[in-house]
Amino acid sequence: MGWLDERLGLEAAFKFAQKKQVPIHKNSVWYYAGGIALMLMVIQFASGILLMVYYVPGLEAAHASILRINSQVDFGWFFRSIHSWGANLLIAVLVGHLFSAYFMKAYRKPREFTWYSGLVLLVICLGFGFTGYLLPWDDVSFFATKIGLDIASKMPVFGEAAASLLRGGHNIGQGTLSRFFVIHVAVLPLLCLGLMGLHLLFVQMHGMSEPGYFKKLEAAKRTYEKFFPNFFLKDVLVWLLALNGLAALVTLYPWGLGPEADPFGAAPIGIKPEWYFLAPFQFLKLVPPQVGPIEGELFGALLMVLACSGMVIVPFFDKGESADKAKIATYYGLVLLLGIIAFTIWGALS
Amino acid sequence: MNYPVWIVPYLGGGWIIGIIAIIHVYLSHFAVGGGAFLAITEGLAYKRKDDRIYDYLKTHSRFFMILTSVSGAVTGVAIWWAIALVNPDGTAILIQNFTLAWALEYLFFAAELATVFVYYYSWDKISKEQHLLLARLYCFLSIMTLVIINGILTFMLTPGLWIKTHYWLDGFLNPTYFPSLIMRLLIMFAIAGMYAMVTSSRLQDQDLRSYMAKYCAKWLLPIFLAGPLVAFWYISNVPQATMSTIFTGIQSSGVGNFSILARTLYLSLILSGTIVLFAYFGPYLNPKGFTFRIAILFLACGLGATGSTEYMRELLRKPYVVYNYVYSNGIRKEDVPRLSQEGFLNAGVWSKACTAQGENNEQRGEVMFRYQCMSCHTATGYRSMKKLLGERDEDAIYGFLTMLKETNPEKNQYLGIMPPLTGRDEELKDLAKYLSTINKANVNLTFKPN
Numbered sequence: 001m002g003w004l005d006e007r008l009g010l011e012a013a014f015k016f017a018q019k020k021q022v023p024i025h026k027n028s029v030w031y032y033a034g035g036i037a038l039m040l041m042v043i044q045f046a047s048g049i050l051l052m053v054y055y056v057p058g059l060e061a062a063h064a065s066i067l068r069i070n071s072q073v074d075f076g077w078f079f080r081s082i083h084s085w086g087a088n089l090l091i092a093v094l095v096g097h098l099f100s101a102y103f104m105k106a107y108r109k110p111r112e113f114t115w116y117s118g119l120v121l122l123v124i125c126l127g128f129g130f131t132g133y134l135l136p137w138d139d140v141s142f143f144a145t146k147i148g149l150d151i152a153s154k155m156p157v158f159g160e161a162a163a164s165l166l167r168g169g170h171n172i173g174q175g176t177l178s179r180f181f182v183i184h185v186a187v188l189p190l191l192c193l194g195l196m197g198l199h200l201l202f203v204q205m206h207g208m209s210e211p212g213y214f215k216k217l218e219a220a221k222r223t224y225e226k227f228f229p230n231f232f233l234k235d236v237l238v239w240l241l242a243l244n245g246l247a248a249l250v251t252l253y254p255w256g257l258g259p260e261a262d263p264f265g266a267a268p269i270g271i272k273p274e275w276y277f278l279a280p281f282q283f284l285k286l287v288p289p290q291v292g293p294i295e296g297e298l299f300g301a302l303l304m305v306l307a308c309s310g311m312v313i314v315p316f317f318d319k320g321e322s323a324d325k326a327k328i329a330t331y332y333g334l335v336l337l338l339g340i341i342a343f344t345i346w347g348a349l350s
Numbered sequence: 351m352n353y354p355v356w357i358v359p360y361l362g363g364g365w366i367i368g369i370i371a372i373i374h375v376y377l378s379h380f381a382v383g384g385g386a387f388l389a390i391t392e393g394l395a396y397k398r399k400d401d402r403i404y405d406y407l408k409t410h411s412r413f414f415m416i417l418t419s420v421s422g423a424v425t426g427v428a429i430w431w432a433i434a435l436v437n438p439d440g441t442a443i444l445i446q447n448f449t450l451a452w453a454l455e456y457l458f459f460a461a462e463l464a465t466v467f468v469y470y471y472s473w474d475k476i477s478k479e480q481h482l483l484l485a486r487l488y489c490f491l492s493i494m495t496l497v498i499i500n501g502i503l504t505f506m507l508t509p510g511l512w513i514k515t516h517y518w519l520d521g522f523l524n525p526t527y528f529p530s531l532i533m534r535l536l537i538m539f540a541i542a543g544m545y546a547m548v549t550s551s552r553l554q555d556q557d558l559r560s561y562m563a564k565y566c567a568k569w570l571l572p573i574f575l576a577g578p579l580v581a582f583w584y585i586s587n588v589p590q591a592t593m594s595t596i597f598t599g600i601q602s603s604g605v606g607n608f609s610i611l612a613r614t615l616y617l618s619l620i621l622s623g624t625i626v627l628f629a630y631f632g633p634y635l636n637p638k639g640f641t642f643r644i645a646i647l648f649l650a651c652g653l654g655a656t657g658s659t660e661y662m663r664e665l666l667r668k669p670y671v672v673y674n675y676v677y678s679n680g681i682r683k684e685d686v687p688r689l690s691q692e693g694f695l696n697a698g699v700w701s702k703a704c705t706a707q708g709e710n711n712e713q714r715g716e717v718m719f720r721y722q723c724m725s726c727h728t729a730t731g732y733r734s735m736k737k738l739l740g741e742r743d744e745d746a747i748y749g750f751l752t753m754l755k756e757t758n759p760e761k762n763q764y765l766g767i768m769p770p771l772t773g774r775d776e777e778l779k780d781l782a783k784y785l786s787t788i789n790k791a792n793v794n795l796t797f798k799p800n
Contacts (some may be wrong), residue, residue, distance in 0.1 A: 077609070078616060225639075233636040237644060240624045240631075244651055247620040251613040 017228035030100035040090040047083040057181035062137035063260040084255040106209035112315040114202035131184040142261030282347030351698025353438035360731030363436030374425035381418035383538030385492040389485040439680030440671035455498040462491040529584035536573040543569025551645040563637035614662040621655035677769035694773035715784025748782035
């Protein structure tokens with residue numbers, strides 16, 4: 001240990017971990033969300049690397065390679081199911097983590113960069129979901145990607161250029177598959193690792209955020225526990241529980257594979273995107289084809305961007321100096337969250 | 351086919367047995383493991399002269415007595431009702447072979463119940479030495495119920511020499527008897543520790559709570575150390591055809607019936623593995639932070655591991671009730687050639703009576719469905735025939751049924767998970783006719799013979 005300590009400074013890291021404290025209050029349970037997300041991220045990287053051994057990103061080979069993983073490779077279906085279910089759970093946990101941080105006002109000074117890095121990490125994970133969805137090259141993923149890119153192309157200024165760049169031409173084909181594969185296994189992982197490192201660094205620098213009611217308590221009434229070993233040991237238990245939840249989903253509902261994509265065929269009836277894109281999908285269905293001089297999809301997309309922009313400007317709007325602004329920020333968060341939930345359920349049921 | 355059929359729409363009779371049996375396993379394992387826990391922990395309190403542990407045991411034993419004696423007894427009787435209704439032919443074989451064993455088990459169970467009541471109501475009324483003796487007596491009696499029932503449960507998967515001799519003791523002391531007995535004892539100790547963690551997490555005394563959390567965690571140590579070895583011993587005695595079904599699931603698609611055994615095995619291994627880690631990182635390393643909520647979640651994981659392992663054990667003997675002897679639909683393996691040649695419907699007392707009342711081919715087909723398929727399938731619910739048959743028409747269904755009639759594994763790939771279909775060609779055609787009606791519309795079981 002001494003040899004390692006001289007080179008890695010383990011003693012200092014250990015002391016820091018012992019010094020770090022976690023506040024204990026009625027919403028402390030949300031502090032575990034970040035740890036679960038980190039664990040799921042590690043699982044995604046590990047299972048993704050295993051899948052890459054057998055996956056072939058070719059137009060003729062992609063679907064067949066996933067079929068082979070699913071039906072011939074030892075433990076193939078197991079790791080594919082882990083990757084697919086893990087991705088869904090990760091996004092669900094990240095959304096929970098984001099909104100819990102939001103309602104605890106964790107975006108306020110000095111945690112603005114922690115907030116932004118978390119926000120970008122969620123966008124990156126949605127990007128993982130979008131690009132990974134196409135890779136099996138089955139009919140649902142093909143048409144869902146087509147719809148997604150069509151919507152993206154309607155965005156002003158860079159929309160068409162970005163969609164064309166992702167598509168690799170006018171139609172979805174080998175170019176799209178190659179681009180999505182590279183983005184999914186190289187570009188996004190690099191961005192994700194870098195940002196995750198920064199996010200964790202910021203969390204260590206500023207410590208755990210405390211909700212307003214906790215800060216207002218007298219010093220004697222504010223209770224804390226040591227991050228190491230107390231909170232860390234409980235964190236491990238929560239990881240194990242999350243792992244068990246993932247294992248139950250993987251084994252009880254293994255991930256299937258649809259028929260191979262036929263670009264010249266009709267889109268499957270009632271096609272829907274993954275649940276995390278259901279809210280915008282459902283919202284866009286409500287917008288008429290033309291709103292005044294603006295095309296309906298563009299109008300809808302702009303409205304959604306506007307609705308979500310509050311998450312970006314909130315650190316500068318609600319700095320903790322005005323109670324009214326704090327209230328407005330809370331109501332905005334509530335409306336946004338309830339809107340997302342309502343549109344997702346509506347989308348799933350429709 | 352000699353008894354009436356119990357129709358459970360949507361859920362199927364198998365799930366009725368399954369749900370009751372899994373709850374009963376949770377309670378009965380707690381009853382046996384908990385008996386050892388009470389005896390050893392009371393011995394500890396006596397040795398340490400620690401009244402705080404005595405006080406804890408008084409509370410814990412009330413919870414223990416109510417849970418095991420009331421709920422355990424109710425679910426135990428419910429299993430009898432359920433298996434007798436869902437699979438009367440299979441149950442009859444078990445009763446005929448193990449009459450003496452079951453009578454003995456009942457005696458031990460009655461004595462166990464009486465002891466637990468005396469144990470609970472005699473706190474502070476008899477000497478500590480006498481009370482400790484009662485705890486040890488209860489422990490012995492509860493283990494004896496396991497010693498007996500384990501012989502019957504393991505017989506169903508590995509009947510051993512009984513297949514040739516039909517002597518009950520040959521079936522009782524079968525190849526998996528001892529590994530199963532040890533494995534169950536290890537699981538029971540672990541479950542007792544987990545239940546006790548829940549009750550001890552409510553203790554007000556901080557020091558005692560920490561001490562008990564750590565003490566309860568140690569009850570998982572035996573299964574951690576000996577579990578893998580005993581599991582290997584058990585698996586090496588399981589029929590090799592069953593093992594190949596597990597490997598089929600590892601190599602084949604995760605979606606579908608062929609992988610169900612492998613999937614359950616994975617779940618059981620993951621849950622069991624994480625429980626040991628949970629016990630180490632939770633109550634053992636951080637006993638002060640081990641709260642009631644965490645204890646409940648821990649127990650849920652433990653019960654999940656036990657439930658999935660039990661479910662896997664049940665699946666291991668598919669498609670039999672008694673391996674290599676009676677199929678899950680109650681048909682004896684040795685009767686298959688005769689029934690296929692002479693016909694199925696008229697071979698059984700009750701199926702014959704039902705068939706006589708059938709007015710057309712479709713109704714006779716429905717009787718075939720009830721006796722040969724319904725022990726595992728439902729028309730439109732669990733393992734739905736409607737879903738499994740898909741778009742097949744009557745001819746296609748008949749073709750599929752003739753394949754299911756094959757007893758050569760090379761011609762019938764379903765033999766590892768389903769009994770072969772028996773009956774003459776006309777009976778298969780009747781069945782195909784009936785199944786094609788399920789296929790077309792939401793037709794459920796309609797034929798009601800008097």
